[in-house]
Amino acid sequence: MDDGKSIGVIGMGDMGKMYAMRLSDAGWKVNACDVPDKFETLVEEFKGRPRIQIMQSGHLVSRCSDYIIYSVEAKNIDAVVKTFGPSTKLGAIVGGQTSCKAPEIAAFEKHLPSDVHIVSCHSLHGPGVDPKGQPLVLIKHRASDEAFNLVEKMLSCFGSKHVYLTREQHDRITADTQAVTHAAFLSMGAAWKANNQFPWEYPRYIGGIENVKINITLRIYSNKWHVYAGLAILNPDARKQIKQYAESVTELFKLMLGGHKEELRERIMSAREAVFGGGRLQQELLLRDEVLDRFSLGDIPEKRLKNNHLSLLAIVDCWWKLGIVPYDHMICSTPLFRMWLGITEYLFRNEALLEEVIDTAINDNTFRADDLEFTFAARDWSQRVSLGHFDAYREKFEGIQEYFEPRFPEATKLGNEMIKTILEKTKEA
Numbered sequence: 001m002d003d004g005k006s007i008g009v010i011g012m013g014d015m016g017k018m019y020a021m022r023l024s025d026a027g028w029k030v031n032a033c034d035v036p037d038k039f040e041t042l043v044e045e046f047k048g049r050p051r052i053q054i055m056q057s058g059h060l061v062s063r064c065s066d067y068i069i070y071s072v073e074a075k076n077i078d079a080v081v082k083t084f085g086p087s088t089k090l091g092a093i094v095g096g097q098t099s100c101k102a103p104e105i106a107a108f109e110k111h112l113p114s115d116v117h118i119v120s121c122h123s124l125h126g127p128g129v130d131p132k133g134q135p136l137v138l139i140k141h142r143a144s145d146e147a148f149n150l151v152e153k154m155l156s157c158f159g160s161k162h163v164y165l166t167r168e169q170h171d172r173i174t175a176d177t178q179a180v181t182h183a184a185f186l187s188m189g190a191a192w193k194a195n196n197q198f199p200w201e202y203p204r205y206i207g208g209i210e211n212v213k214i215n216i217t218l219r220i221y222s223n224k225w226h227v228y229a230g231l232a233i234l235n236p237d238a239r240k241q242i243k244q245y246a247e248s249v250t251e252l253f254k255l256m257l258g259g260h261k262e263e264l265r266e267r268i269m270s271a272r273e274a275v276f277g278g279g280r281l282q283q284e285l286l287l288r289d290e291v292l293d294r295f296s297l298g299d300i301p302e303k304r305l306k307n308n309h310l311s312l313l314a315i316v317d318c319w320w321k322l323g324i325v326p327y328d329h330m331i332c333s334t335p336l337f338r339m340w341l342g343i344t345e346y347l348f349r350n351e352a353l354l355e356e357v358i359d360t361a362i363n364d365n366t367f368r369a370d371d372l373e374f375t376f377a378a379r380d381w382s383q384r385v386s387l388g389h390f391d392a393y394r395e396k397f398e399g400i401q402e403y404f405e406p407r408f409p410e411a412t413k414l415g416n417e418m419i420k421t422i423l424e425k426t427k428e429a
C-alpha cells in the first residue's frame with residue numbers, strides 16, 4: 001500500500017500488537033520485533049498474517065521501515081533508541097507510543113541521525129478499547145509536511161480523533177488527566193488491601209459511584225505496573241499533581257477527624273464553584289444512576305449505604321488548588337478520566353448528595369479506618385513517585401495486583417462493558 005511504504009513496530013507488547021494488527025488489517029506492511037527471546041513465539045502467533053513480518057531485532061526493523069514506532073516501556077526508551085536509532089533507514093520517520101513525551105523526544109534528538117523525521121503519537125486509551133473516536137495525539141516535532149501527512153494517513157485507519165500538540169502541551173495535559181486519576185484509584189486499591197477488604201463483599205461499596213471505583217481500580221491493577229510508573233515518575237508535572245492530591249486528601253481528612261463541619265463545607269463549596277461553576281452546573285450530567293448501577297461485582301443492596309467519598313472530595317479540591325478545569329482537557333481525555341470526572345460531577349452537582357456526604361464525613365465514624373488507610377496510601381504513592389524510584393513503585397503495585405488477581409477476569413469483562421456503555425453516554429462531552 002502507498003508506494004510500498006512500511007511501518008515498523010519495536011516492542012510487540014499489548015499496544016504494539018494492537019497497532020500492528022490494526023495497521024496490517026488496513027493493508028499496511030508491518031515489520032515488527034520484540035526482545036530476541038520472544039522471536040519464535042511471535043513468529044508462531046503472527047504466522048497467519050502475511051502482512052506482519054516478525055524480525056529478530058530493532059536493527060532489522062529500523063533499517064527497512066518508513067515509519068518506525070517505538071512501543072516499549074517508557075523507562076527504557078533512551079536505552080532502546082540508543083541501540084536501534086542509528087540503524088534507522090535514511091530519511092525515515094520515527095515516533096513513539098510512550099505515555100510521557102519529554103524523555104522519548106529527548107532520546108530521539110540524542111540518538112537519531114539528523115536526516116530522520118520525528119513524529120510521535122499517543123493513543124489515549126488502553127489496548128482493549130476500540131480506538132474509533134478516541135483521542136490520538138500527534139506531535140510533529142521535527143518533520144516535513146510530507147512526512148507528517150504520511151503518518152496521519154497511516155494512523156487514520158484507527159478512526160481516532162487526531163489531536164495536534166507539542167510535547168510540552170502533551171505532558172502537561174496528561175499529567176492533569178491521567179497521572180492524578182491513576183493516583184486516586186491506586187490509593188483505593190492500596191487502602192482496600194491494607195484493610196483486608198474485597199470491596200464488592202461490602203454493601204457500602206456496591207451500586208452507583210462505588211461500581212465505577214471498583215471496576216476502574218481493578219482495571220488499573222490488572223495492567224502492567226510500568227505503564228503507570230512511567231507516566232507518573234517521568235513527567236515532572238505529574239509529580240506535582242499527585243503530591244497535591246495527597247495533600248488534599250490529608251487536609252480534608254483532618255477536617256473530618258476534627259469535626260470542623262463548617263470549614264469542611266466551605267472548602268468543598270469553594271472547590272465546587274471553581275471546578276463546576278460558571279454555567280457548568282446547568283449542563284447535562286456525564287453519568288446517570290441507571291448506567292452506574294448496571295455494572296456491579298456484588299448484589300446491589302436495597303438501600304444505598306452512605307459514604308463520605310473522600311477520594312472524590314479530594315480530586316475536586318486538588319483541581320481547584322492547581323487551577324485545573326478538567327473540562328478543558330476533554331479533547332485529550334482517556335476513558336478512565338472521563339469516568340472519573342463523570343462520578344465526581346455526579347456527586348458535586350447533586351446538592352442533597354453532597355450535603356449527605358458532608359454530614360457522613362463529620363458524624364459517621366464507620367469510615368475512619370478506610371479513610372485512614374486511603375490517606376496513608378495517597379501519601380505513600382506520592383512519595384514513591386516523588387523519589388522517582390521505579391522499583392519501589394513496582395513493589396507496591398505488584399503486591400496489590402496479586403491481592404486482587406483472582407477477580408481480574410470478571411472485573412475486566414464487566415469493566416469493558418461499563419467502559420463501552422459509559423463511553424457511548426459521554427461521547428459528545
Ligand SMILES: NC(=O)C1=CN([C@@H]2O[C@H](COP(=O)(O)OP(=O)(O)OC[C@H]3O[C@@H](n4cnc5c(N)ncnc54)[C@H](OP(=O)(O)O)[C@@H]3O)[C@@H](O)[C@H]2O)C=CC1
Pocket residue numbers: 010011012013014015016033034035058071072073074076080097098099100122123124125126127223224226227230
Ligand atoms: N497499556 C496501555 O494502556 C498503554 C500504554 N502506552 C505506552 O505504550 C508503551 C508500551 O506499553 P504496553 O504495550 O502496554 O507495554 P508492554 O510491556 O506490553 O510492551 C512493551 C514491550 O516492549 C518490549 N521491549 C522492551 N525492550 C525492547 C527492545 N530492546 N526491543 C524490542 N522490544 C522491547 C517489552 O519486552 P519485555 O517485557 O521483555 O521488556 C514488551 O514486550 C509504554 O511506553 C506505555 O506507556 C500508551 C497507551 C496505552
Ligand SMILES: O=C(O)C(=O)Cc1ccc(O)cc1
Pocket residue numbers: 098099123124125126178220227231334335336337
Ligand atoms: O485510560 C487510562 O488512563 C488507562 O489506564 C489506559 C492508558 C494507560 C496509559 C496511557 O498512556 C494511555 C491510556
